[in-house]
Amino acid sequence: MSVLSPAPHPVLPRHASRPAPRPATAPGDLPSQADLRRFEELLAALPLTPAVVVDLPGRRLVVDGADVDLTRQEFDLVAYLARSAGRVVTRDELYAGAWRSQDLSEGTRTVDVHVRRVRAKSGLDGLITTVRGVGYRLNALDGLRLDG
Template sequence: MTPVQTRTRPPAHRRSGTATITVTVEIPADDPRLARRLTAALGVLAQGGGRVAVSGEGAPVVPAEPAAPEPAAAPALVIDVAGREVTIRGEAVALTRLEFDLLAFLARHPGMVHTRPELLRYVWETPDTGLPGRTVDVHVRRLRAKLAEFDALVATVRGVGYRFTRSRDVEYRAAPGYADLDRVLSI
């Protein structure tokens, strides 16, 4: 098999933003499975709204059929604030009140780093007294243990605090009207 050759032509119409890309691949005639696999791969590209055409040497151009879209997978981790329930793949996870509040607070603000004093203020609703206690760290450790394979979602930012990592596997379900009851962050 020879290397793949590509040639790109600039967009015919600047406003459309489309480009034509020609890819030439030489496939041995005695390997028809490779041609079918390549056609299937090009069909995946066509799902993005593009148009893909496949032709053989001396054969007419055959438009590749886009593959049927896969059904959307249910999120693996669901945080239901209204029901105060966390499920992993449909199985309920037993969390204490503070563990649930900590997870819900972090997940409500994904990507945002929260210091230990902030977490004490907003989750525990107690002021930071400046004591060297490890209450937040202990609760984060227990929460991670219960989240099992999703323990990495609660990330440690060394020397600062904790952050909930964004993930497509997580669904955060806020209660109706919950935004009004949500604590305002004053940082």
């Protein structure tokens, strides 16, 4: 009866040429105050890209650099809210402004459905806030830019 021995495992060399890691607090590892000031100046000089861009002439909504595919009516809704950013807009005002009509029947959920779709497509639930019993507000975020 023969005993099978397992196949030998290859021996991996230790990387003797690689130096051992130094502690993070070793002298020379921490930036100087001058380095920090230069970094802050460079950072302040960088152009900030807004998280949300409403491009009125191009009829585009851009979120984090990506175009959001909106229908004509969804874009009209976003554009109207963007022009009134930070202010509560009533449903009646949205009907008159974004739909250019007040013929929609009382109690219709048209605006609510379109707002829900814009929220889902943009991925930004906090962009449009529902003000219960009144209407909607597009939050004037630091990263919001209105072009046009």
